[in-house]
């Protein structure tokens with residue numbers, strides 16, 4: 088395969104990372120408090136948006152706070168675990184040509200973990216604990232494990248970017264939150280561009296060596312997409328916002344037709360990528376998260 092286009096893109100992204108480098112520890116002006124009577128998330132992006140499961144504003148504003156903590160906690164735990172996988176691969180022969188950019192990736196994700204956790208520790212009771220994942224994470228053979236790791240990163244980043252790109256411009260939410268979303272969106276646009284090209288290359292390499300696992304991998308990646316959507320509906324957010332019967336509210340929200348349509352929208356970009364890359368034979372959009 089002629090990889091000159093990819094090499095040029097890698098060089099361009101690395102240069103951008105260098106030019107746009109910032110000190111995360113001094114970038115933000117942290118206010119003393121973040122008012123609880125403000126919307127920490129636009130209500131349009133809450134997990135119950137479009138349903139009538141919760142209708143009083145006080146509870147919805149509390150939910151917006153806990154959903155913010157959950158969202159930031161998902162980044163901290165998700166990226167910690169994925170950074171370990173990236174760190175295992177950097178400066179190994181199979182990843183030699185990506186070393187330079189992977190250094191930027193690890194550095195930038197380390198910054199993100201810090202500012203997301205910092206927000207939670209300063210203004211709330213801290214981050215939520217990590218939820219146990221039902222999905223195994225390796226054992227597909229080295230080349231397929233590479234595909235799995237970078238596919239998971241890409242899915243994760245596309246979900247974040249859906250929210251970050253919108254909330255980074257949202258005048259309704261407090262300045263510090265808007266700034267955090269905007270900063271993350273700015274870095275992630277590079278990561279997503281890199282991730283798509285890398286996943287495609289890793290996939291082609293794995294498929295050439297071991298074509299028999301194709302269907303198994305498609306199923307795994309789709310299951311990971313489903314699991315990722317479900318993780319937005321952390322049962323604890325419904326308990327913490329004080330709603331009666333939190334588990335029933337969560338269940339009904341997850342399976343609400345408006346929410347199911349939203350899940351498809353949330354995943355459209357990454358779903359299309361997997362189909363176009365030949366990694367999916369059918370789109371994830373036909374599956375149901377609540378099943």
Ligand SMILES: [Fe+2]
Nearest residue numbers: 196199271275
């Ligand atoms: Fe990030």
Ligand SMILES: [Fe+2]
Nearest residue numbers: 196244275278
């Ligand atoms: Fe990222």
